[in-house]
Amino acid sequence: MPRKSALNDIDSDLVNRRRQMQNLAWIAVLGVLLAAPSVCVAGPEQDLQAFQAFFRQRYPDVKFEEFANGVYAIDPVLRTNWEAIEEFPPYELYIDSGKKLFEKPFKNGKGYAGCFPSGGIGIAQNYPQWDKQLGKVLTLAAAINRCREKNAEKPLRYGKGELVDILTYMVFTSRGKPTNVVIPKDDPRALAAYNAGKQFYFARQGQLNFSCSGCHIQASGQLLRANRLSPALGQTTNWPSYRSQWGAMGTLHRRYRGC
Numbered sequence: 001m002p003r004k005s006a007l008n009d010i011d012s013d014l015v016n017r018r019r020q021m022q023n024l025a026w027i028a029v030l031g032v033l034l035a036a037p038s039v040c041v042a043g044p045e046q047d048l049q050a051f052q053a054f055f056r057q058r059y060p061d062v063k064f065e066e067f068a069n070g071v072y073a074i075d076p077v078l079r080t081n082w083e084a085i086e087e088f089p090p091y092e093l094y095i096d097s098g099k100k101l102f103e104k105p106f107k108n109g110k111g112y113a114g115c116f117p118s119g120g121i122g123i124a125q126n127y128p129q130w131d132k133q134l135g136k137v138l139t140l141a142a143a144i145n146r147c148r149e150k151n152a153e154k155p156l157r158y159g160k161g162e163l164v165d166i167l168t169y170m171v172f173t174s175r176g177k178p179t180n181v182v183i184p185k186d187d188p189r190a191l192a193a194y195n196a197g198k199q200f201y202f203a204r205q206g207q208l209n210f211s212c213s214g215c216h217i218q219a220s221g222q223l224l225r226a227n228r229l230s231p232a233l234g235q236t237t238n239w240p241s242y243r244s245q246w247g248a249m250g251t252l253h254r255r256y257r258g259c
Helices: 004-034 044-058 064-073 076-085 092-103 140-150 162-172 188-202 212-218 252-258
Strands: 129-131 136-138 241-243 248-250
Touching: 044 064, 044 188, 064 076, 092 162, 129 188, 136 140, 140 162, 162 248, 188 212
Parallel strands: none
Antiparallel strands: 129 136, 241 248
C-alpha cells in the first residue's frame, strides 16, 4: 500500500494534469477568439462555436439552455435564493410601469409599437443589431430613443428612469427566447464593429489590468471577493436586471460601467 506522502504526490499530479488540460482548452478557445481577421479566416460563426464549446467542456454537467440563467446555472446556493425571490419578484412593478409607458401615445398620437416589428412585442432578443442605414450598432435602448426622436419626443435618459422601465417590459415579452444577434455578411462595417467589440472584451485595462474575458471566461465560476463570477455564455440574456446593490432595475450598460 502506498505511503500517505506518495498518495499526496499522486493526487497533486492529477490536479496538475487537470489544470494543464483546462489551460490547454483555454488557450485553444482564446486563440480562436482573438485571431485577427487579417491573418485568420475565423469569423463570428467560428467564434460562436469555439465560445460555446469552451463552456460546454468547462461545465459538462450544465445543460446548454441553462446558461441563459447566468450564474444561477453553476451555483446551486445562488439558484435556490433566486428561485425563492422569483415567488415575489421585485421587478414586477417595473414591468407594469414599462407597459404603461410603452402603450402611452406620443403627442402626435403614434406610439412605440409603430417603430418596431411585431409592435415591439417579443423582439428584444434581436438586439443589439446592425443598422445599415446608420452604419452602426443599435441597442434596444437606442432604438427606443430613436423612435421618440422620429416622433418629435425628447430622448430619455440612459441607465435609469423611464427608459429602463420600457426596456424591462419589452425584454420581459421576450423572456425565454434565445439571443439572436446577427452580423450581416454584406456589410464589412458590421464585421469591423464585431471585431472592435471582441478586441475590447479581451483587452486588459484599468489599474488592476483586468479584462472582461479574464473574469467571465478564464475565471468563470471562481469567487471574486464574495461574488461568484458568472460564465460569459448567456450572461447578457436577462438585462435589464434587478440588483439589490442598486435597489432598482439596471441596464447591461450600467453594469458595464460598474465593472
